[in-house]
């Protein structure tokens with residue numbers, strides 16, 4: 300590089316640093332304004348997440364970006380990231396309490412990760428929350444006395460037994476709810492032991508979400524839904540979307556969404572391990588999609604094996620679903636072994652047709668994700 304080039308670059312980079320610093324100050328200003336909006340909404344009992352406002356704002360900013368020669372997607376990406384920050388900061392002010400005269404909330408399994416998360420959200424909404432974990436059963440009667448909600452969030456394998464053995468003496472008007480990732484069996488057990496309101500919930504996210512905004516909570520009704528309507532409203536105030544489902548339909552979907560998904564990820568990791576793959580070497584050659592795939596596989600093995608064993612073993616029917624997959628894998632392998640390109644392409648087209656409009660939609664979604672993965676690289 301000549302001296303002149305170096306000098307020119309330095310001058311321009313100083314200017315860029317100045318602009319980035321201005322951006323920082325603008326971000327500070329925006330975060331402060333959002334905090335003020337948060338306080339107003341909190342006062343009025345409104346959820347922070349306002350999808351209509353977001354859609355209108357994004358459309359307007361995209362238009363304005365285009366008018367001055369900026370890619371609309373650039374401003375959309377930036378604003379979406381900023382809006383995520385807005386939800387995270389909502390925890391600082393707490394949430395509106397929908398039901399003020401509830402009495403205690405007892406979280407059975409309150410020391411687990413999901414139990415702690417729900418305990419925190421309920422406490423931030425003004426409820427009195429007590430945790431009942433493994434070593435607290437001697438005090439259980441005192442804890443249940445005056446409880447308005449008992450929320451069960453213990454490992455799937457012991458959920459039904461625990462409900463039947465330990466929760467048959469709750470106050471009559473108390474709501475009995477659970478957060479288990481299967482729904483039919485726990486709801487049946489809750490209905491059996493409790494004559495008051497019963498509801499099954501399944502948060503479709505892990506305990507590491509920063510905020511409930513845009514997350515989904517599945518609700519399977521048990522009994523006396525008017526009595527627990529406030530709880531669903533409360534969850535909506537936290538920003539989540541409530542999706543109502545029949546317990547059986549939900550459980551069937553979970554065979555694919557959870558058991559099959561996690562099992563395939565497990566086998567993927569098992570295969571890498573048994574093949575003795577040199578990960579460092581592989582990562583050097585990884586394309587963004589492969590990096591993303593490895594991240595999804597690797598993250599499983601950074602978590603609790605008991606949790607995944609619970610999920611995969613929770614429904615016997617899942618084994619059939621997985622076994623069908625194995626059958627399709629074997630069939631597809633035969634096509635490849637026979638070097639039958641025509642059949643491969645024919646099947647590819649069939650599946651592509653079957654996906655329909657969702658295929659191009661997924662292509663667009665994944666493009667943004669892959670670009671983010673690439674952005675995370677530092678060299």
Ligand SMILES: C=C(O[C@@H]1C=C(C(=O)O)C=C[C@H]1O)C(=O)O
Pocket residue numbers: 333336337347348349350352353381382383385386
């Ligand atoms: C700040 C608000 O709350 C949320 C955050 C937004 C933002 O960061 O711009 C926009 C809409 C809401 O989801 C608002 O409603 O204006």
